[in-house]
Amino acid sequence: MSPRLAWLRRNGPAVFGVVLLVAAIFVVQREFRTLSVAEIRTAMAALPASALWKAAGFTVLAYLVLAVYDKLGSIYAGRPVSWPKSFLASFCGYSLAHNLGFAAVSGAAVRYRLYSAWGLTPLEIAKVVGFTSLTYGLGGMALGGLVLVFEPEVVPWFGTHLPHWALQAMALPLWGIVLTYVVLSRFKRHVRLFGHEIDLPEPRMALMQTGLATVDVAITAAIFYILLPQAEGLTFLRFVGIYLAAYTAGIAAHVPGGLGVFDGAVLLGLQPYMPAPEVIGALLVFRLYYYIIPLFISGTLFVGFELGQRRNVLQRVTALGRGSETLEVPAIASLVALAGALLIFLGALPTKGTIIEEWAGHAAALASHFAASVVGSLLLVMAYGLLRRLTIAWGFSLFLLLNGAVIGWVRGEAWWLWGAFLLLAGLVASLRAAFYRDSRLVREPLSPEAVVPLTAVAACGITLALVAYGGRVSETAWWGVVFSELAPDSLRFTVGLTGVLLLVGMVRLLRPARFAPLAWDAATRSRIAALGGLAPREADGAVFGEGERAGFAFLRREGVWLALGDPAGERKDAISAIWRFRDLCERAGVDAAFWRVGPAYLRVYADIGLHAVPLREREGETPRYLALRAERDLESLRPLLPPEMRRAAEELERSRAA
Template sequence: MPGLVSSLRRHGPTVFGLVLLVGALYVVQREFRDLSVADIRRAMAALPVSALWLAGGLTVAAYMVLAVYDKLGSAYAGRPVSWPKSLLASFCGYSLAHNLGFAAVSGAAVRYRLYSAWGLTPLEIAKVVGFTSLTFGLGGMALGGLVLVVEPEVLPWFGSHLPHWALQLLALPLWGIVGTYVVLSRFKRHVRILKYEIDLPSPRMALAQTMLATVDVAVTAAIFYALLPEAEGLTFLRFVGIYLAAYAVGIAATVPGGLGVFDGAILLGLQPYMPAPEVIGALLVFRLYYYIVPLFIAGGLFVSFELGQRRAVLQRLSAFGQGTDALEVPAIASLVALAGALLIFLGALPTRDTIVEEWAGHIVALASHFAASVVGSLLLVMAYGLLRRLTMAWALTLVLLVNGAGIAWVRGEAWWLWGPFLLLGLLVAALRTAFYRDSRLAREPLSPQALVPLLAVAACGITLALVAYGGKVADESWWTVVVSPLAPDSLRFTVGITGILLLFAMVRLLRPARFRPLAWGAETRARLASLGALAPAEADGAVLGEAERAGFAFLKRDGVWLALGDPAGDRRDAISAIWRFRDLCERAGVDPAFWRVGPDLLRVYGDIGLTAVSLGEGPLYLALRAERDLATLRELLPREG
């Protein structure tokens, strides 16, 4: 039973997110079945100019409201910062976290970097992060309760099968949580929830939090609502309920930007009110306004800030030339995942009057249609490999992006659909040195463990190509063939097993080479001492790099494994040792942390999502997931004030 609980804790959220993503893809596929890009283009062209300007103004207002989050948060921490700094921290933190969702550039990690440069202590920053994280939840619950009271039928299925009074009662626990938070702030200063201790603000600030977050959610939903055409029965409050439900599902899926999941939920929620092309047109503009444009602006601001913190820019670029910038690779991986999602959606659109159909016939057109969903699915897997800095993922991503551009072109799509694939390919190619790790296939001998997935990839690719070229799947994507009642059972089984095996085998090939940490003992101590690493009398194990020319000892703590110092030895092998430790911790379901590390490898620690906190002992730091593990490792930090 403990093993089952541990396994659920480690893999449960991922499995749940995948289930939501698959369900969302099915919804999107079903809605796209009778659409074309031209339908969506016409819907976007029909958007009134006044609606575009209104949505743009509301987007600015939404990010200004988010800036107040950080302003109040710094005041709550006892170290208020100026409005320009609050705006910068909030805008960079939220826009990067909204789109990327990876630990290295999460909103919390970005805030730690910015606020630490402005002189706030780790505990003060933790208070700001906790305040901003809690604030949004309060607004969602307060506004969600209002929607349930006024528009209870907005809940799908439940709204038509349960009495309204029963649905309205669901508002009580939501409002109860908000009310309890405000009341507790009047009588208590500290509360403990699970293993976290929370310092409550004053009652006045707690009320301000709730009101501010409610306004934030309403304004963000209004951006989308302004882009929708008028629809009978779709009041703003009812749309807020649909938006909140879709946003919550997107967060639960842990997909960057809720990509696919949020979109599928919105399509499903608005289905009774308007045609799919109008929803998709508004959805694309909403993502452009609230996600994509702020992402590029915030990325530029954050990179400028990072460069401004260093005097010798050229020296920094030389010292960290092996791909140790913590922002670029997660951003590129997110864009690759977005490109994969775009191909999947293109694969859901029927083939009508495409170039390839005129040149090579209907069967080849169907093959290109089927290929879009396969290549898109593989690009989603490549994003996983890029985040782990794998050379093999870099090379395969280039090939798949060129394929994606070719598929979009032969389908007759506009240049602004296939051009970005080539542009993204150029960006990926320019970051060649950022991918410096060998995958299992390149590092290990060609054992049965590596040969089986390699053969599976080849066999599955050939099988899917034959199925597509045979024209047996009509206007279907590979996963919809599996659930299509029109396809023969044998074809459904073949395509389903083949598609799953292909993706699973690619993930297996992209996984880093497996290893076991060294058991602690006299031999291990002597080996680390020969490398110049710290070798204490007691430790829980040691990790060496792939070439075994660098290593360090580590200790196991509750939820965190703590490495003792930088890896000593060869620099390149030290980088591989850091990544090995990160992979080891991921398999164990714990967070990595590094104690008493110097400045030379700080950007590598940033690559794996860690934040460096000064220990006050010269240029020595504690690198950790500060947003999660500060309380656990607090005793290692210098006492404040």
Template structure:
């Protein structure tokens, strides 16, 4: 069990999230059977203008409530910040984190950008982050407990005929956790948990947290509820139960905005109250109100703030590491994944009445329909490669986006759909320098494993494409071919196996090779000293770049492996050493961190999801940093941080 735990810790959340996503895709394809774009458009046109204005009002109210989280958090941290500033930090942090969902632009990293500039120390920022995260959780616990206690049958998979004592018991546990927190805050100023001291906010603050978070979740649910048509048996309490369940599933899936998982759970929970077209139309508008429009506003505000802070240092660091801004790549990866999702949804709709059928015949319509599913699946995989800054993923995503534009154009979909694919491809093309890593196919000799992966990609694509030209299930998406009772068992097995092999082969092509750390012995110390890196008398291991021309030593701490200084050596190999350390830590089920690093590679540390906190070292007149996962590891590494803000020089502060 001790050996299995690191693997469970490293891959358990991902596997669980993928399981939720697969289940959501199954629900979506089932609910979309027989659904047409025209029906969704008709449902959208049926929503009255008054409902649109009400939903807009609820959206403003929801984000105003979220801004109070940060205001209370700064008070709890002992450094109150004005409401105007906390509103800016809260709006940008929540909007970017909810939409993108990647560590490089997580709420903790975004908040650090703001609060560090406003004079808060790293530990004070960590308190703000912990307070806001806990507040959000309290709201979910309080409302989730209420739903499970009073309306457990509305939760998907429970139903009216199921035994209700299990969800009600779980609801009592959720309420017990909230009550215990409030009680402890009343009588205990702080407590020690897992070796860490946790300062409790006080009784009144704990009550305010719970009430505020519960209200915020309910108000956010009201946005979607106001967009639904009236239904006699769908009360707000019933709807709230389904919404909280869907929100929880989306958070557990770890996908940006809970896309697919949240929507599938809502469709499953409300299928007996409203039609699929009505639900899909309302969900599209909800995402427009709560996700898309705020994302553009927050992105513009955050970019303006970043530019005002970085100035000349931004250009210097970008030139040093050859990458784009930490915000840009995750945002584009999210857009690429969204494009893949759109194509998957297009592939789930029946191919009837498309423009390509009018001039190319039914076979051409089937081919375009099936191609949308395949290209959409590949774009989802490429989003993973973009996050890892892989050159191969950049080129493949660019080609697939243009292919998606061709497919949607030939199908006769609205012009702006194809235009959106071209627009994202254009944005991606401008960031060629941000993708500086070689994937397995390009970094290694063309050995048998690589040839097998290439052959699997080509062969599976051929098999999947041939299915589109004949048979009773020719017009189905590839996953619906596997599930369709009309398909022969041999065909279902072949298509299912081909799809799995296709995705596995692509992941193998895009995944950098795995490496193990070098034992820290006399030879490792000699190599590090020759490269100019720190070579302490004792360390737990060393990591070198892909060419062996840059490296650094590291220490193992509880849940964190701490690199000692920047990798030193050849410039490009320094970057590969950072990424190799990240891959090694991921495999070991721990978080990477770097101590006493300079400003040169801060962009690369940001690319792997680390936030840089300034520190001063006795032997250095310049500014040094601790780079770590702010949302998880600040408390573990607090001994390495100053209690008060570091008076950073202007250029170094801009680099952070």
């Protein structure tokens, strides 16, 4: 594969997500430009009580349908669990994944923690995760084909530029995929797709899976549809098409809860049918019902489950699902990103009548308006740094959150809004010990790679501040100036360039320095052996920490690089080596895994999104684990598992084939 294709394969989804997010921000900012908070409140107050109750009922029904996903998944894996357990795993997995979005707190991580505590093996859990992941896609394709057949004009741009028969023909490949899945389940039980072996369910279960997914998508769309006012031409099926397109865009952008992308797509799709305030009012209630309330309930249930597990010390767990111990950092990072998105949206609202305008005049109000979008943009970058456990990102996040609280207060926003920023700042401050990595800025303060972006950040920050407080911007966010035809070309260019340089510079400062692994030669082998690490005769390379006082050897395998044991050497540098290996694998587009590791660094392996599967040791020996992305790499690394676990998996597969 050429370097360009390899780069595109690794970074294509992320670039596509950024493009979607930028487009969504532009759409939302354009719609918000002429709105006021009062108009949105009026639209929300006009929602009838009957619609609110019906939407709440459909929300409960939607999560009950999702519980059937997990029930069928456990049956498919050959280890059926009870309905209460299916509901707990489904509710916690989906609600946390819907809101937090990052891979470390995905539905797979939550399910591994729960199902491992209930005695399922990692292979069985991987089957449940794969089954539930596939189910939504089947429903989306089935309903999407239905929309294309009966409401083809709902497709943006194509609906008005292509004949109906051409759009209706697009339903054939969607239905063809679903039909192929069902038919294959009748005649072939094992298929290989994208290098992965997939066990298909029996035909009856495949049909149930497709039907259930279709019902789930329709019910979820109905929650939103009920909250919208009556609009001529907006049938439920047409709205389902808009909802599916928006939801798919939100997933593709990899943004927590599809925030901004889903909202922008919905605003764009419903623009011909009703005013923006009515859409936004319904959108806020939909998010409250389907995202926010379930998040708090599932978080409480999950914490209760964890407390119960830790009290029951005698319970034997087949696989260590350490994801729960690391939920706090990805959750906080997601909340920081959501806070940034909220400030960006505030930066798109008018400043008329705010406290700061009354106290300090219109120019100061415009400056606060401009500052909201700048601070919000920087908070999105800080979430990136928090996920990498960078100390500097922790400090910047605290500073920016306090700024966000002040901006909300001087703009006259409700007390609970700016109070939420203060509460989040308190939560971030309480997790200081969780952020233990040095960034490029701290590790290499005098290197050109650190000085150049640092200088750019300082210069851009000063430039944007001068533009804002000089009162030379219209009532819009900083990126809105770039698209404003009223602003002078020189100002548009200056603001656009400095804004982009500011964000790019911050990202570069929050990235660890690039490095290359050492070749596995006699000298490297001697260094690893001297530290007390595993130094086999054959290996593909070695990774050392930033201080070069800890390291380990590793092997390259297709799709996964396997480190041979815990890093040997000084503990702090060992943690640095683990993260460097993770960063190295991310750049190479592969997963990281660690073989025969001890309990000392399990927390760090969980921090980088790995699950620890125990390896059988002799009595009295220190327990050892295989740390890996179990939902993706368990099959390829299965030969490293204990013989009894391999035999159990093979017997399960033979029984299914029979």
